[in-house]
Amino acid sequence: MKNYDVIVIGAGPGGMTGALYASRANLSVLMLDRGIYGGQMNNTAAIENYPGFKSVLGPDLAKDMYDGSTQFGAEFAYGNVESIEDHGDHKVVKTDDGDYSAGAVLIASGSEYKKLGVPGENEFGGRGVSYCAVCDGAFFKNREVVVVGGGDSAVEESLYLAGIVSKVTVVVRRDQLRAQKVIQDRAFANDKIEFVWNTNVTEVLGDEMKVTGVATKNNQTGETGEIAASGVFIYVGNLPMTDAFTDLGITDDKGWIKTDDRMATAVPGIFAIGDVRQKTLRQITTAVGDGGIAGQEAFSFLEDLKAKAASAQ
Numbered sequence: 001m002k003n004y005d006v007i008v009i010g011a012g013p014g015g016m017t018g019a020l021y022a023s024r025a026n027l028s029v030l031m032l033d034r035g036i037y038g039g040q041m042n043n044t045a046a047i048e049n050y051p052g053f054k055s056v057l058g059p060d061l062a063k064d065m066y067d068g069s070t071q072f073g074a075e076f077a078y079g080n081v082e083s084i085e086d087h088g089d090h091k092v093v094k095t096d097d098g099d100y101s102a103g104a105v106l107i108a109s110g111s112e113y114k115k116l117g118v119p120g121e122n123e124f125g126g127r128g129v130s131y132c133a134v135c136d137g138a139f140f141k142n143r144e145v146v147v148v149g150g151g152d153s154a155v156e157e158s159l160y161l162a163g164i165v166s167k168v169t170v171v172v173r174r175d176q177l178r179a180q181k182v183i184q185d186r187a188f189a190n191d192k193i194e195f196v197w198n199t200n201v202t203e204v205l206g207d208e209m210k211v212t213g214v215a216t217k218n219n220q221t222g223e224t225g226e227i228a229a230s231g232v233f234i235y236v237g238n239l240p241m242t243d244a245f246t247d248l249g250i251t252d253d254k255g256w257i258k259t260d261d262r263m264a265t266a267v268p269g270i271f272a273i274g275d276v277r278q279k280t281l282r283q284i285t286t287a288v289g290d291g292g293i294a295g296q297e298a299f300s301f302l303e304d305l306k307a308k309a310a311s312a313q
Helices: 013-024 039-043 058-069 133-140 152-162 181-189 243-248 284-312
Strands: 002-009 029-033 075-078 081-086 091-095 098-107 111-113 144-148 167-171 193-196 199-206 211-218 224-228 231-234 238-240 270-272
Touching: 002 013, 002 091, 002 284, 013 029, 013 039, 013 058, 013 098, 013 284, 029 098, 039 058, 081 243, 098 284, 133 152, 133 231, 144 152, 144 211, 152 167, 152 181, 152 193, 167 199, 211 231, 270 284
Parallel strands: 002 029, 002 098, 029 075, 098 270, 144 167, 144 231, 167 193
Antiparallel strands: 081 091, 091 098, 111 238, 199 211, 211 224
């Protein structure tokens, strides 16, 4: 079992910042992720609300952050974390490819796309149903698509798709959007984007090969209908990726990890960062802020352990 001072679970913006701060404090650090570093930034075309950049491509920012996070010796490895064992002065992080030990653990596992849970959604995954316009939008050039959702992601991706497809129909279950006003204004001004209000998608329709549209129901009048489309892009929220940590007693009833303002959980030596936390705003900037705090707090925690061990001798 390889030992580190700090193990960071997840290499999104929060995890990479935590690794940067901890390694810069001369701690040995391992970042573990089941995918490529950068997390959801890799699925974002243009990021316009990160300080220092008027606009930056998500994958480019991810690469720059990764280069910064490893410049002081932090390591990166692929691994799917299955659980954390708390042994007081050290933690054992168990993965599908072996176990690691550390004095402190930063959980930055993020969240994943929430599904509608309607007939046809799973059946047509990869055949017209998508959760990433940047990944799949090019497949629908000059075709009509449906976007489901009314938050920032739904509207931002609708704007992105409008530059590729012939028409975007945004299905919103409320009578207004939840997205930031500046994004709303852009979408309302785009003649390729049409909104359908107070409506739920009840089924993804298709033939034997691909998506052909969606079935809908107005949640005020009960009126049903169909919208023809070649693709369906779903943005209805996120779910915390915390199944591996539920036994630690650090999550709320929805699975989000609870922390104090120092990113500390109920288990000493285990901290949480970014989208996986119980909080109101989940953005790159907030994840980076969390990471800086957690990396420094991990250093302080380990220093306290050393002081206690020295005084006990």
